[in-house]
Amino acid sequence: MAEGEILHDLIEADRWLERVRQQREHLPEQEELDRVEESLRVRVLEVRETEEALARARQAYDEQAERAEKLRYRHRELERVLHQSSGARDLVAIETEVHSVARQCDEADERGLDLLAQVEDLEVAVQLQRHEVQPDLDRRRELREAVTALRWSLGEEAERLATERASLSERLSAALREHYERARGRAGVAGGAFVVDGRCDGCRLALSPLDLDRFRRRGADEVVECPSCGRILVS
Numbered sequence: 001m002a003e004g005e006i007l008h009d010l011i012e013a014d015r016w017l018e019r020v021r022q023q024r025e026h027l028p029e030q031e032e033l034d035r036v037e038e039s040l041r042v043r044v045l046e047v048r049e050t051e052e053a054l055a056r057a058r059q060a061y062d063e064q065a066e067r068a069e070k071l072r073y074r075h076r077e078l079e080r081v082l083h084q085s086s087g088a089r090d091l092v093a094i095e096t097e098v099h100s101v102a103r104q105c106d107e108a109d110e111r112g113l114d115l116l117a118q119v120e121d122l123e124v125a126v127q128l129q130r131h132e133v134q135p136d137l138d139r140r141r142e143l144r145e146a147v148t149a150l151r152w153s154l155g156e157e158a159e160r161l162a163t164e165r166a167s168l169s170e171r172l173s174a175a176l177r178e179h180y181e182r183a184r185g186r187a188g189v190a191g192g193a194f195v196v197d198g199r200c201d202g203c204r205l206a207l208s209p210l211d212l213d214r215f216r217r218r219g220a221d222e223v224v225e226c227p228s229c230g231r232i233l234v235s
């Protein structure tokens with residue numbers, strides 16, 4: 001294979017390699033995943049806050065139920081004492097306490113019902129929020145799988161192209177290879193470009209008639225660079 005042909009294939013391999021790398025870095029699936037994750041961050045936080053509020057309400061309800069139970073026990077005890085009591089003075093004092101404890105029992109029950117209603121409201125809210133967040137959670141899982149698979153296959157493709165371009169580069173003479181790699185380092189993507197319709201297709205510069213003439217008349221081993229981007233020009 002003539003050096004011109006190797007150069008030709010090397011430029012194409014380098015361009016493909018760049019395209020694959022760009023594709024890998026700018027996956028539309030990754031961009032969608034970023035958006036889904038951003039929206040989920042806020043909403044998952046909301047679900048967590050509601051879950052925490054629910055846990056607090058359940059605890060408050062349990063504590064209240066325990067208090068009410070203690071009061072009821074105290075009430076039963078007092079009534080038992082009341083029935084057994086004989087002294088008139090004791091009786092009045094105990095009766096007063098029985099009424100007081102009975103009122104506290106009613107208050108505790110009422111408060112317990114309020115807390116139970118709060119627990120039930122929060123349970124519904126948690127269910128609702130979890131339900132609303134679920135489609136995004138499913139989409140996130142799909143996108144994560146897609147991104148992983150795409151990155152992997154594009155990575156494989158990039159590796160294959162890198163091997164191909166390395167073996168092409170090795171087949172150039174040392175001087176031309178060095179020239180090409182230097183131009184590639186400077187201009188990026190590929191160290192050479194094609195002349196299409198009188199333009200360097202690396203940087204889109206229209207070559208002057210003089211440069212075009214030099215390019216067309218170049219000798220077999222002569223290297224002509226694009227005056228703008230410095231890439232080796234190839235037909």
Ligand SMILES: [Zn+2]
Pocket residue numbers: 193200201202203204205226227228229230231
């Ligand atoms: Zn150029």
